[in-house]
Amino acid sequence: MNIPDHVAIDASSASLSIRWPDGSAAQLPFAALRAACMCAQCRKRKYDGEAPLSRPDVKLLDARPSGYGLQLVFDDGHERGIFPWVYLERLAKGERNDVV
Numbered sequence: 872m873n874i875p876d877h878v879a880i881d882a883s884s885a886s887l888s889i890r891w892p893d894g895s896a897a898q899l900p901f902a903a904l905r906a907a908c909m910c911a912q913c914r915k916r917k918y919d920g921e922a923p924l925s926r927p928d929v930k931l932l933d934a935r936p937s938g939y940g941l942q943l944v945f946d947d948g949h950e951r952g953i954f955p956w957v958y959l960e961r962l963a964k965g966e967r968n969d970v971v
């Protein structure tokens with residue numbers, strides 16, 4: 872598995888900076904991450920065919936490495952979602968349309 876060696880919240884660009892050991896890097900906008908939230912509530916919305924709840928100005932408060940992925944804490948109370956490393960990698964490549 873390709874685990875990033877650097878993760879940082881970049882408030883000035885409202886995005887999460889991720890860098891992988893192979894030198895590739897990505898800036899994932901908070902709003903896109905929030906739309907891709909993997910918490911139980913958001914996954915249920917996805918299964919029910921409802922659009923994700925997200926605000927364009929949503930903020931990412933914290934990003935905590937958690938075993939197989941990154942737990943992202945948003946300012947709208949969504950904080951239970953662990954984004955698996957592979958999922959983040961896929962989001963970074965612009966393939967953000969599917970459930971892992």
Ligand SMILES: [Zn+2]
Pocket residue numbers: 908909910911912913914949950952
């Ligand atoms: Zn959520």
